[in-house]
Amino acid sequence: MKRELFALTIVFLIFVAFPAALFGYQAQRTTTTGARVIALTANAPANGGWQPDAIRVNVGERVRLRIAAPDVVHGFAIPALDIYVDEILPGHVEEIEFVAARAGRYPFACTRWCSVDHWRMRGVIEVIDPGNPDPPLPTIAPPLYQQMNIDIDAPHPAQNVPAQRPSAARGARLDVSVPGDLRAQSPSNVFAELRGDPALKAYSDGQLWDVVAFAWKRASGDPASPGADSALARGSKLFVRDCAACHGETGKGNGPAGRNLPGLAAMQTDSRMAHGAYAKRGPADFTDAAQMLGASDVLLQGKVLRGGMGTGMPEWRTLYSDQDMWDLIGFIRSFVFDYGMSNAK
Amino acid sequence: MTMNRLELTQVPIVKKILVSRWLPWSLVALTLPVFVLAILAGLFGTPAGSRNFGIVFVWIVWWALVMLLLVPFAGRLWCAMCPIPAPGEWLQRRALVQPRAGGRLYTLGWKWPKRFNNIWLQNASFLAVALFCVVILTTPLVSALVLAAFALVALAMSLLFERRAFCRYLCPVGGFIGLYSQLAPVEVRVKDHALCATHKNKTCYVGSAAGYGCPWLVFPAALDKNTYCGMCTECFKTCPLDNLALYARPFGADLLTSRGRRLDEAYKAFIMLTCALAYSIVLLGPWSVLKETAYAVGSVEWWVYAASFFAANLAIVPGLFFACAWLARRIARAATSTRELFVAYAYALVPLGLAAWVAFSLSFVLVNSSYAWQVLSDPFGWGWNLFGTADWKWTPYLAGWIPLLQIPILLVGLAAAIALALRAARELRMPQRAALPIVAFCAAFTLAMLWLYV
Incomplete structure (x- = not known):
């Protein structure tokens, strides 16, 4: 009988005390670590x-x-x-x-x-907040493209395209300033305004494009403090992390993950798409000056934060801060404008 | 047949251990907490398999223990310490150590259906588990549910049927352990058959105040191979004539007898051989799409995989072997039926199959066993560090040696298979050349394994 009692005690310990000790230890550990x-x-x-x-x-x-x-x-x-x-x-x-x-x-x-x-x-x-578990929802301002009534799905071909890749460095050496907030304007329109200014008649198209490139680089961050923490460096990091898989490391829209995007096949065959300009396109080619220079930063911001476009492009509004968004767009411009970065193509 | 054997029970301490009522309870008392922890970790721990005790200790440590040590060297010793049937058996006996009421069992005592008095159900249950192995081996929750289901089925069967019906007829693990235990260099046998004949009470089978009748439904005097002896040592306790012994013997001794060869056991040999090859291809081969398909349970591709898996196990490999047996019959112009040859030759596959499983097991056990240190300190993956080993890095052990171990093991398995095939031809009074198709089959299998591993 003693043997049986001993064995029974051991079995009880295995089935009851052992699991209880395991979970008890975890509970105690959680409590003490706070x-x-x-x-x-x-x-x-x-x-x-x-x-x-x-x-x-x-x-x-x-x-x-x-x-x-x-x-x-x-x-x-x-x-x-x-x-x-x-x-x-x-x-x-x-x-x-x-x-x-x-x-x-x-x-x-x-x-x-x-x-x-x-x-x-x-x-x-x-x-x-346990003291205020149901706070009123914060009022969120609509994104800029909605405030400015911009149709981000409409075609936005550039009216002017440079013959060669505009250089911000060359633009910096020219004594031409571009006034105003660039975010709402496309580079193509800014170029057209500069070209139409009689005071700038002496400058070639290429030089004025260089001026535009410099203006955009300056607007994207502080050109005086480049480096790992600059806006362009932060934008580059975001691009590599979140965009390159579809849009490609070189921004050409040929990333491996972009090849089988949901909706892409339908997009390629669906002639009822609202705007024919998007037909038969996958992830955007950021090196395509004819498209990129016709888009304002606000328009690009709209595309990034909303996503969609029938390509499976995710929305980034919930994950990106405003600063992230502008940093990224600033960097995306570097695929058309030569900012003197290592991604120059 | 005479054979050189060494009676280990002549060593007093061995004898004392085997007749002790603490055996096998004390062994189960060691494995049961591991089993309980494996289930709890699977149910409540991290889903990351390599950080979960349930995956690492069952499918790496336990598997290594069984496949690399216990089965090749100790036969069915694992069955004696297996925790799965223990609760059911204890309930059946209403006792843990000491026998009650002259070995009486508290169960409905249903007789096992005669039509299933074979290992076909074990073949089926093994195939069912094998089909889902990729999921079971990598998903802690599924692994825990499967182990718990085994324990519950074993418990229910203990309450309904007599003795260890689950172990004998249903356990998916017991089937192949039994098959390969024929190779083990140990056996439990009676010392003197004539003495058994004089003993009218047959307490080894019906039980007595000293212990229970054989839980495995085996009459020890009729025992001529290890396949169905669970090494529970009950017969050592119930035999009043001290007529049971534990012997050391040559490897594979059971395969030298042609008695009791059966189609269900032959099929177990085919299934084990096929699965060793299939696992090597699916789990370790360079075709990751196969592993992904095996994991994608329910997809169209998985159904194709499942159909292929069953076809390979039940039709293609046995079919090829049947063709070899037919060819052997033609070569020998033998009167023996092809089916008889098919069954007889299938036992040559036992050492080949075990060698293949040892080779397969070595490839992942040595590479992954260092995970055991981590889960020992942190079984649930909850961030514990009980023994200071939770942060030990994954380190493949003897990685460069693995092929050097696998090659001789596979070749020894092939040599043993050829020897057994030639012996079978002699037993069937056929010329040695009649074994050639079987030899070719075994050689082709070995080459396929070598190609995969080397």
């Missing part, structure tokens, strides 16, 4: 995407995200909270801890091109 541990699984969208894709935390709560990637390499970013995990290898777990100081909805996304549907891999962290 962080709420949330397991987040990163699967490619075809395998379920983020699980969970919606997380609720309280303002001021210390949160430890444990992100596992069972299938392929993923990245993780909550841009609004400045949280980035560059790489989560398959079968590995990455941890990141944060405290959300303000209530709000913070989208998060995968930052690695994990699959064709990578851009669908998004989720949201909702930070709740």
Whole structure:
């Protein structure tokens, strides 16, 4: 009987005490570390995407995200909270801890091109203020292209195209200034205004295009402080991370992930598209001066923040700050304008 | 047939251990917490397989233990320590260690249906698990659910049927362990058959106050191969004549007897051989599309994969082997039926199959076993570091040696298969050349494995 009792005790310990000890240890560990541990699984969208894709935390709560990637390499970013995990290898777990100081909805996304549907891999962290769990929704100003009533789906061919790639460096050496806010104007229109100015009659077309290139480079950031933290460098980083897979490293619209975009096949055959200019096109070619120089920065911003265009282009409004957006557009201009960067083609 | 054997039970300590009622309970008490942890980690832990105890300890550590050590060297010893049937058996006995009421079992005691008194169901259950193996081996939750399902089915069968019906007739693992245990250099056998004949009570089969009747439904006196002996040691305890012994013997001794050869066992040999090749191609081969297809359960491509998998296991490989058996019959102008040759020769595939499985297992066990250190300290992938090993980096062990180990193992398996095929030809009173088609089949299989691994 003693033997039986001993064996029974051992079995009881295995089935009851052992699991209780495991979960008790985890509970105690969570309490003492003072962080709420949330397991987040990163699967490619075809395998379920983020699980969970919606997380609720309280303002001021210390949160430890444990992100596992069972299938392929993923990245993780909550841009609004400045949280980035560059790489989560398959079968590995990455941890990141944060405290959300303000209530709000913070989208998060995968930052690695994990699959064709990578851009669908998004989720949201909702930070709740327990004292005010249902605050009125903040009023969000409509984007500039809506305020200015710009149809971003309309064709925007450039009326003027330079014979050679305009150089910002050459433009800087010319004593010509371009007044006004450039964001609402296309480079082609600015060139036309300069060309129409009798005072600039002595300048060739090429020189005036150089002036335009310099004006855009100056508008995209502080040319006096180039370097890793410059607006163009930040834009370049965003481009490489989020755009290059479809638009190509060289901006020619020939990235590998752009070849099988959802909607592309339909777009290539659907003659009912509102604007024929887009027919038979995949991701935009940023080196195409005839298109790019006819678009204002506001128009480009509209395309980036809204996405769509029937190509599977994702929206970036929820992930990008205004600064991110302008940095990126500033960099995209460098595919047509020679800013003296290493991406010169 | 006489054979050189060494009676290990002559060593007093061995004898004492085997007759002790603490065996096999104490072995199960070691494996059960691992099993419980594997299920809990699968259910609640990280879905990243290489960071989950449930995946790493079941499909790498346990698999290595069984396939590289226990089966080749100790036969069905794993079955004695397997935690899956333990709860059911304890409920059936209403005891853990000491027998109650003269070995009586508390079960509805249904007899197992005669038509399933074979291992066809084990073949089917193994194929079912094998079909989904890519998902089971990599997804902790699925892995845990499958293990829990095994335990629940085993429990239910213990309450309904007599003895260990699950282990004997249904367990997908038990089938191949039984098949390959014929190669093991140990056996449990009676010492003197004549002495058994004089013992009227047959307590080894019906049980006594000292223990239970053979849970595996085997009459030890009739035991002439390891296939169905679970090494539970109950017969050591119930035999009042001290007529049971544990012997050390030459490798593969069971395959030297032609008695009791059956089609269901032959098919188990085909299935294991085919799966070793199929896994090597799908899991380790350079064709990632195959692995992705095997993972995409329910897709059109997966159904094609499933149909191909079943066709290869049940028709193509056995069909090719049947053609070889037919050719052997033609060469020998033998009166023996092709089916009889087909079954007899199939046992030559046992060492070849085990060699293939050892080679396959080496390729991923040595590469991935360093994950065990991480999950030992952090079984759920929750960020624990119990023993300070959670951050140990993945390190492939002996990676450069793997092909050097695989080649001789596969060649030894081929040599043993050829020897057994030639022996089968002699037993069937056929000329040695009648084994040539079978030899060619085995050689082609070995070459395919070598091509994949080297």
